[in-house]
Structures are given as C-alpha cells and as structure tokens.
Amino acid sequence: MNAIERSNQAQLRRLSKGEETRAQILDVALNVASESGFEALTIGSLAERTGLSKSGLFAHFGSKEDLQIAVLDEGARRVTDMVFGKAMASPRGVIRLRALFGNWLTWADTCQLKGGCPIMAAAFEFDDRPGPVRDAVLGHHQRMQREIARSVSICVDTGEFRGDTDSRQFAFEILGIANAFYFSHRLFREADASERAFAAFERLVKNALATSPQSGDSNPAH
Amino acid sequence: MNAIERSNQAQLRRLSKGEETRAQILDVALNVASESGFEALTIGSLAERTGLSKSGLFAHFGSKEDLQIAVLDEGARRVTDMVFGKAMASPRGVIRLRALFGNWLTWADTCQLKGGCPIMAAAFEFDDRPGPVRDAVLGHHQRMQREIARSVSICVDTGEFRGDTDSRQFAFEILGIANAFYFSHRLFREADASERAFAAFERLVKNALATSPQSGDSNPAH
DNA sequence: GACAAACACGAACGATCGTGCTAAATTGTT
DNA sequence: AACAATTTAGCACGATCGTTCGTGTTTGTC
Numbered sequence: 001m002n003a004i005e006r007s008n009q010a011q012l013r014r015l016s017k018g019e020e021t022r023a024q025i026l027d028v029a030l031n032v033a034s035e036s037g038f039e040a041l042t043i044g045s046l047a048e049r050t051g052l053s054k055s056g057l058f059a060h061f062g063s064k065e066d067l068q069i070a071v072l073d074e075g076a077r078r079v080t081d082m083v084f085g086k087a088m089a090s091p092r093g094v095i096r097l098r099a100l101f102g103n104w105l106t107w108a109d110t111c112q113l114k115g116g117c118p119i120m121a122a123a124f125e126f127d128d129r130p131g132p133v134r135d136a137v138l139g140h141h142q143r144m145q146r147e148i149a150r151s152v153s154i155c156v157d158t159g160e161f162r163g164d165t166d167s168r169q170f171a172f173e174i175l176g177i178a179n180a181f182y183f184s185h186r187l188f189r190e191a192d193a194s195e196r197a198f199a200a201f202e203r204l205v206k207n208a209l210a211t212s213p214q215s216g217d218s219n220p221a222h
Numbered sequence: 223m224n225a226i227e228r229s230n231q232a233q234l235r236r237l238s239k240g241e242e243t244r245a246q247i248l249d250v251a252l253n254v255a256s257e258s259g260f261e262a263l264t265i266g267s268l269a270e271r272t273g274l275s276k277s278g279l280f281a282h283f284g285s286k287e288d289l290q291i292a293v294l295d296e297g298a299r300r301v302t303d304m305v306f307g308k309a310m311a312s313p314r315g316v317i318r319l320r321a322l323f324g325n326w327l328t329w330a331d332t333c334q335l336k337g338g339c340p341i342m343a344a345a346f347e348f349d350d351r352p353g354p355v356r357d358a359v360l361g362h363h364q365r366m367q368r369e370i371a372r373s374v375s376i377c378v379d380t381g382e383f384r385g386d387t388d389s390r391q392f393a394f395e396i397l398g399i400a401n402a403f404y405f406s407h408r409l410f411r412e413a414d415a416s417e418r419a420f421a422a423f424e425r426l427v428k429n430a431l432a433t434s435p436q437s438g439d440s441n442p443a444h
Numbered sequence: 445g446a447c448a449a450a451c452a453c454g455a456a457c458g459a460t461c462g463t464g465c466t467a468a469a470t471t472g473t474t
Numbered sequence: 475a476a477c478a479a480t481t482t483a484g485c486a487c488g489a490t491c492g493t494t495c496g497t498g499t500t501t502g503t504c
Binding site for chain 2: 035036037040114115116120121123124125127128129137138141142145169173175176177178180181183184186187188196199200203207
C-alpha cells in the first residue's frame with residue numbers, strides 16, 4: 001500500500017488526523033530504511049522529507065528507538081500481507097510453498113521499496129546490539145521462519161514431501177537462498193539472480209519430494 | 223592476527239611508528255565494524271578507544287570514507303588469510319572445498335571478532351549506497367565468489383564432481399548457506415546453526431558428486 | 445459556534461559528527 | 475647531538491544528532 005492509497009483509506013475509515021500523519025511518516029521511513037538502513041533514519045531528514053517540523057514528527061514517537069520499532073513493525077506487516085497473505089490464494093502444498101518463496105524474493109520491489117527488504121537489512125544491523133530493537137527484529141524473523149516451516153510441514157501432510165522431511169532445516173535453507181538472492185540482485189546487480197534462486201529452490205524441493213528423484217539431472221546446474 | 227602479534231611483527235620488520243599506529247587503529251576499527259557496523263565507525267569513538275586524539279587519528283586517513291575502505295581492506299585481507307589461505311593446506315578437491323566452507327563459518331570467531339564477519343555486514347549496509355565504499359565491498363565479494371567457484375571447478379577437475387556442475391550456481395548456494403548460518407548463529411543464537419549449515423552444504427555436495435546418489439536418504443533432513 | 449483535546453511548530457539545549465588549521469612532540473637519519 | 479621528517483595534540487568550525495518545552499493552530503464533539 002502506498003501513501004496515496006492510505007490517504008484514501010483515511011477518508012473512508014475516518015482515520016484520525018494524527019494516525020494518518022503517522023502512517024505517512026512510516027511510509028517514508030520505510031523507504032529510507034530500505035535504501036539506507038535503519039541507522040539512516042534520523043529525525044531531521046525524516047522531517048524534511050515529510051514536510052513536518054522535527055519536533056512535530058518526533059511527537060508521534062516518544063523516541064528514536066520507538067520510531068525504529070514502529071518502522072520495523074510496519075515492514076513486518078507488509079511482509080505478512082505481500083508474502084504470506086498473498087500465498088494463501090494458492091492451494092496448499094508445494095504450489096503454495098513456491099508462491100511463498102517467489103513472493104519473498106519480489107515483495108520489496110512490489111511495494112516499490114527501492115532498497116530491498118528492510119527486515120533483512122535490520123537483521124544484520126542489530127544482530128549484535130542488544131535492546132528492544134533487536135528483540136523486535138528477532139521476533140519478526142522467528143515468526144517468519146516458523147511460518148515457512150509450517151508451510152513445509154503442509155507439504156508433508158499433502159503427501160508431496162517425504163515424511164522424514166526436516167521442515168526447520170528446509171526453512172533454514174530457504175532463508176539462505178533468499179539471502180544469496182539479495183547478494184546477487186542488490187549487491188552484484190546480476191540479471192540472473194532470480195533464476196539462480198529458483199534453481200536452488202527447486203533443487204531443494206526435488207530432494208524432499210516423495211516420488212524419489214534418482215534421475216541424472218539432480219545437479220546444481222539449472 | 224591480533225594487536226599483540228602485530229606489535230611483535232612491528233619490532234621485527236621495523237614497521238614505522240605511523241604504520242604501526244595505523245595498524246592498531248584498524249584492529250580496533252575492525253572490531254567496532256564487526257559489532258556495530260560500519261556506520262558506527264566514528265572518528266571520535268575510535269580516538270577514544272585507541273587513546274589517540276581525534277585529529278591525530280584522523281590524520282592517518284584523509285577522510286571517513288577512506289577509513290571505511292581501509293577497514294574493509296583489512297577485513298578482506300584477514301578473510302583471505304583465514305579462509306582461503308588456510309584451506310590451501312588441504313588437498314585439492316572436495317576436501318579443500320569443505321575446509322573452505324568450514325573456515326568461512328568460523329573465521330570471525332577465530333579472529334576474535336565478537337560481532338561476526340564485517341564484510342558480510344558491509345554488503346547489506348552499502349548495497350544501495352553508490353560510491354567508493356560500495357565499490358570496495360562489491361570488489362571483495364566478487365573476488366570471494368570467484369575463488370569459491372574456482373574451488374568448485376577443481377572438484378570437477380579431480381573427477382569428484384560431475385562435468386556439468388555449474389560452479390557459479392554452486393558458489394551462489396554456498397553464499398546462501400553462509401548467510402543462513404549467520405542468521406541462525408548471530409540473530410537467533412541457535413546452538414545447532416553450524417550443524418544445519420553443514421547439513422545443507424553436504425546436501426549440495428552430494429548432488430554434484432560424480433558417483434550418482436540415487437539412494438533414498440538424499441533428503442534435507444540431516 | 446464554543447470548547448476541550450489533539451496536533452504541529454519554533455526555538456533552544458548539550459552532545460557529537462567530520463574536518464580543517466597550527467603548534468608541539470616524537471621519530472629516524474646523519 | 476643536530477636536524478629534518480614524520481607523527482600527534484589542541485583548538486575551533488559549522489552541521490547535525492536526539493530531545494525538551496512552551497505556544498500556537500487545527501481537529502473532533504457537543
């Protein structure tokens with residue numbers, strides 16, 4: 001959801017003035033966090049971008065820390081919508097898992113976040129800085145990993161995956177592929193990043209399929 | 223190499239005073255970058271930690287940007303030593319590749335960098351900020367990916383891996399596993415992070431082995 | 445339209461940021 | 475020991491950081 005849609009929604013749902021301003025701030029802030037990281041989320045620059053005064057903006061969040069957490073939560077909310085929510089339209093099992101994976105790779109672009117997934121960046125920024133922000137990052141990522149593992153378990157339930165599939169290991173490896181995609185896509189700017197990611201994903205899936213894959217093409221080449 | 227060893231080396235090689243001070247600064251700076259990221263590399267805090275004055279420290283690097291790049295290069299130098307250099311002691315082929323992978327997971331701990339690999343963190347910090355620092359990060363990572371792909375190619379040469387193995391895809395997936403390890407180890411603080419990483423790695427290897435693996439245990443569970 | 449509540453602004457604060465100067469102290473060489 | 479070169483300290487600068495406070499303006503309710 002972009003700022004304009006939110007503005008429309010505000011008129012419909014009678015969102016209070018303060019709540020709407022706050023939402024607009026978060027929209028801008030999420031873009032900044034996406035492009036330049038959470039460290040770059042300064043009150044001054046945010047005020048300038050939103051047209052508010054420093055103190056006016058500051059009043060919506062009691063502290064910079066609370067602002068960071070609010071941005072984090074907003075990012076997580078969008079991930080939930082754009083990745084997990086959207087995948088629910090697909091039928092249970094491997095098809096939904098594949099949709100989930102695909103959505104994860106593209107959700108930042110879909111949301112017009114020019115700098116990639118902020119939640120991903122936050123993990124590296126705060127993994128060694130104890131405090132409420134790190135706790136929030138940890139919580140969101142743990143929830144996401146749990147959700148992915150659950151989607152893998154469903155593939156076992158449907159009989160598509162073998163019964164001895166380790167769903168948490170599967171989620172671990174999916175997280176890895178998504179990260180490799182980010183390196184390839186955002187740092188290296190390689191055009192075939194998404195193909196490489198899907199190739200890795202399909203290899204992962206093939207290894208778990210109940211119909212044993214003994215043919216010769218089970219190699220890491222696409 | 224820690225500060226003390228460097229100090230000894232300075233006495234042996236007649237490292238000039240300025241060069242030694244610079245090396246000590248970089249040692250401290252690398253720790254800061256490891257724990258708190260490159261954004262936290264401020265002249266003031268570094269001066270305090272090293273006992274130098276702000277201007278005295280600043281004089282060793284012409285600008286903050288040059289300092290960041292110097293820290294980056296020092297980090298890359300250590301990676302080259304601790305990961306690639308060390309793996310050269312192992313025989314060519316899969317054994318060396320495995321050593322390479324293992325070294326990559328543990329090198330930050332081995333170097334007593336309490337906050338994980340700084341080069342990894344830098345990738346996420348600068349992937350969307352064009353400039354000399356990003357260029358340096360990009361260069362180091364591209365070099366590392368090339369080295370890994372080359373090690374995979376050697377496994378083809380030794381006849382251990384099939385001829386149609388895509389070495390760059392292999393390197394892509396290794397990068398992913400290393401990233402997943404970082405999430406699991408540094409953010410989630412999971413005790414079995416390294417087991418999960420090695421399980422994923424061995425699955426990757428098994429798929430590329432020339433001796434076709436059609437048995438039923440080629441599953442993502444360890 | 446009145447009135448209370450919510451919201452935004454402007455000014456100022458101490459601290460710290462990166463970065464210039466100049467002078468003093470230290471180092472290396474003869 | 476003298477001297478030049480290198481290295482470090484001291485001080486100051488404009489800018490920006492997060493935050494507080496008092497005042498004005500806008501909003502929602504009766």
